[in-house]
Amino acid sequence: MSYFHSVTLDKDRCRGCTNCIKRCPTEAIRVRDGKARIINERCIDCGECIRVCPYHAKLAVTDSLDMMKNFKYKIALPAPSLYGQFRDLTINQILSALLDIGFDEVFEVAYAAEIVSKFTREALAKGNLKKPVISSACPAVVRLVQIKFPSLIDNLLDICSPMDTAAILAKKEAIKKTGLNEEEIGVFFISPCAAKVTSGKNPIGIEKSKIDGVFSMKEIYGLIIEKAKTTVVRDLSKASMIGVGWANSGGEAFGTFTENSIYVDGIHNVVDILEEIELGKLNDLDFFEGLACIGGCIGGPLTVENNFVAKNRIRKLTEKLPKREEPMFDEKDIDFEEVKWKKKIEKSEVMKLDKDISKALEMMKQIDTQYKALPGLDCGSCGSPTCRALAEDIVKGYATEYDCIFILKDKIKNLSQELNELAGKIPPVLSEGKE
Ligand code: SF4
Ligand code: SF4
The missing domain is CATH 3.30.70.20 (Alpha-Beta Plaits)
Known part of the structure; x- marks a missing residue:
């Protein structure tokens, strides 16, 4: 597939x-x-x-809201970052408005994040994880590790993300409460990003996600604003400061209660840290939280609000929330084994030049030679991101050296010089008196 x-x-x-x-x-x-x-x-x-x-x-690409029609009982899973999108709405106003949109229930992903924090603390305390432990909450970072840093796959925290944990819990509770079959209950994540949409369809660490659809935060935003004008506010939120704090970068690392951790946001900054980890320079670190978006999930490409403004709102919201260290969940409702990864993350071969090492080495030599012939300006005019990438594309047969405008310009110059010289030549039969 x-x-x-x-x-x-x-x-x-x-x-x-x-x-x-x-x-x-x-x-x-x-x-x-x-x-x-x-x-x-x-x-x-x-x-x-x-x-x-x-x-x-x-x-x-996200799922259509029409998907809700396929289910008898519909549950919204709002990402914690949703709470930072609205100027004047409280968490309970947002959750109540979601019910008015047509969901039968809301299950806060922030609440599941608290549970993931607890399981992470317990896993770290056991001391048998490969250090530094790399957060697996951002699917873009997990895939980055899989593609660009496959040697770090074993460092990934092998616990489901708050999104998947919330879906497991929400479905279980709804089956108990309604008596419906699992197939009749639809669980929909309200997403700040494309990466979560992708991970809903290609689950990380589990065979099949309990998520039935992923809606764009941008699309839901306007509906919430509209419904919030008339909604009857209900007391629905049960998330604490730790869970809602996951919306901002550093929230997950904070929830580990580990001082020896770092958090980094922005995909290029994450790449820099992963390079350091790969080189063994951060072996003394306990936990690394890397998030693809600037500021964390509040900076996701499907959010509405400016990420700095949203970050501040989340900070202010969390100040008013309970600071409990242990989530309120009943231990019987979910145990660690349910959210532990069941499926290994496979190494991706896509960055390899060839599976055959001798062929790959030969290609590497050709790329080096080709690269030396290019100007090294990394201007991108050839359609490849760098001169090195163009050299690789040429060796793989996807591009030619004349895609480089500088090489093409030189070639045209040489050709026109040659043409000029040829134009000045006169055939011997016409060159009277010339020796
Ligand atoms: S950091 Fe960005 S890409 Fe990663 S989970 Fe959050 S919103 Fe999605
Ligand atoms: S090449 Fe330019 S216009 Fe096309 S997708 Fe990329 S940024 Fe957008």
Whole structure:
């Protein structure tokens, strides 16, 4: 089965400006024939290209709200970052408005995040995890590790994300409460990003996600604003400061109660830290929280509010929430084994030049030679993100050296010189008196 990607290209809108190719952390985009192309096997759905495209040609495909009609009982799973999107709404107003939109129940992902924090603390305390433990909450980062840093797969925290944990709990509770079959209950995540849409369809660490659909936060935002005007506010929220704090970068690391941890946001900053970890420079670190978006999930490409404003709102909201250290959940409702990964993350081979090591070495030599012949300006005019990437594309047969405008210019100059010289030549039979 092919791997679903939420990030897609609207070809008609693309002008081939090359803005996106340079921002992609896995060099997954090329511009050919005046249009961008995504190399699907390399795409991590981080949404960086969505943010930088000036023509809105990169999109995040999400599920349609019509999907709700297929289920008898519908549960909304709001991401903690949703709470930072509204200027004047309280958490309970937001949750009540969600019920008025047509959901039968809301289950806060922030509440599940608290449970994940508790299980993470317990797993860290056992001391048998490979250090530094790398957070697996951001699916874009998990896929980045899989594609670009496969040697770090064993460092990933093997616990389901708050989204998947919330879905497991919400479905279980709803079955008990309603007596319906699992298939009759629809669980819908309200997502700040494309990466979560993708991970709903290609679950991480488990065979099948309990998520039935992923809706865009942007799409739900307007509906909440509308319904909040008239909603009867109910006391629905049970999340604490730790769970809601996951919306901002550093929230998850804080919930580990480990001082020896770092958190980094922005996919390129995450790449820098993963390089350090791969080189063994951070072996003394306990926990690393890396998030693809600037500021954390409040900076996701499907959010509405400016990430700095949203970050401040989350901070203010958490100040008013209970600071309890242990989640209120009943131990009988969920145990660690239910949220522990059941499926190993496979190493991706996509960055390898060839499976055969001698062939790969030969290609590497050719790439080095080809690279030396290029100007080294990394201008992107060739449609590849760097001169090195163009050299690789040439060796793989996907491009030619004349895609480089500087090489093409030199070639034209040499050809025109040759033409000039040839034009001055006169055949011997016509060159009277000339020796
Ligand atoms: S940023 Fe990328 S997708 Fe957008 S117009 Fe430019 S080349 Fe096309
Ligand atoms: S940081 Fe959060 S919003 Fe951004 S890609 Fe990762 S999970 Fe999605």
